[in-house]
Amino acid sequence: MVLASGKGSFFHSSAWARVLTDSYGYKPAYFSFIDGKGLKALAPFMEVNSPITGNRGVCLPFTDYCEPIIEDGCSMGDFISRIIGFGKESGWRYFEIRSVASLAPWPAPSASYYDHVLDISRDEKAILSSFRASTRANIKRAEKEGVNVSMGSSMDYVRRFYELNCMTRKTHGLPPQPFRFFENIQKYILSRGHGIVALADFGGIAVAGDIFFNCGDEVIYKYGASDRKYQRYGANNLVMWEAIKYYASRGGKRFCLGRTDPEHNGLLQFKRGWRGQERAINYYRYDLRRDSCSSLSSKIRGFHNKVFSNMPVSILKLSGSLLYKHMG
DSSP states (O other): OHHHHTOOOGGGSHHHHHHHHHHHOOEEEEEEEEETTEEEEEEEEEEEEETTTEEEEEEOTTOSOOOOEEOTTOOHHHHHHHHHHHHHHHTOSEEEEEESSOOTTOSSOSEEEEEEEEEOSSOHHHHHHTSOHHHHHHHHHHHHHTOEEEEEOSHHHHHHHHHHHHHHHHHTTOOOOOHHHHHHHHHHTGGGTSEEEEEEEETTEEEEEEEEEEETTEEEEEEEEEOGGGGGGTHHHHHHHHHHHHHHTTTOOEEEOOOBOTTOHHHHHHHHTTTOEEEEEEEEEEETTTTEEEOOOOOOOSHHHHHHHTSOHHHHHHHHHHHGGGTO
16 A cells, blocks of 8 residues: 555565564554545654653654655644644653655754755666766776675675674764664565665775665665775775666666765765755654654764764674664
8 A cells, every 4th residue: 555655665664664673672653544445644653662762653763754645635634633642642752753745734843854866767877977076086986996896685795784884883983783783674675675785895805885775666875884994995986876877777766865964064975976856854853741843953973972982893882782772
């Protein structure tokens, strides 16, 4: 029914739901309205019960966007009212919806982020020529330097990506996601043909990697990591370009580069270099105690980053395993 609506994304899928529930123990709370003609409305939530960060409903944790599906003739206001009622009965402090579209009941989002969407339905030459000159130059540099990109979905690819991811998270002063999370991505998503890992090797060493999810003709760049010692070789650009070519040759049309925090200038400039359509991802947080929307800071830097950046990788891994389920 979700696929038939034409309004769903990968994040509405049961595969993503299983990753979240098996990795973090979240309880699904999927709100739907179905009549004799099919699906009229759907809002997938996960119930996050944490003694540290409180109880809430999130649509969906660790997800760039997952806007409610609302068909013509169904009132968004009435649908949201049902969610409010359920949330209060369940003891939620708030609920949060992450949407590309504006939500009619509320005049302004609690926070906004960026997303970039590339049209990859064109031929390869047209796609490449649309990129910023510096992006094309980095792709050529990587090819000239002998960077090789391979793609796969096995646990070996996931393990190699995970080690790069731990390095990247340490650089940013953040703990890495638990390895079990990536194991479940491989189990429920990659092994079933709904995504790939792309790795760049230089001299037999994995120096950059990305994880992509796909649903229908839409592709989502979900995770990226790299070894900063090799940044000058342009491997990050080549990994992305090879993935774009891979999906374009298989009928892909929309290539989403995922959420970017407004303060993350380096990542924002990298994504803008691919010349996709820039759009806002709006987060709406509804405070159930005050019956009103509340603000949500998009600030990504703080004292905690200094603490995590000075931790050994082994301690960072342990921290991620303990903390991530409370952060959804």
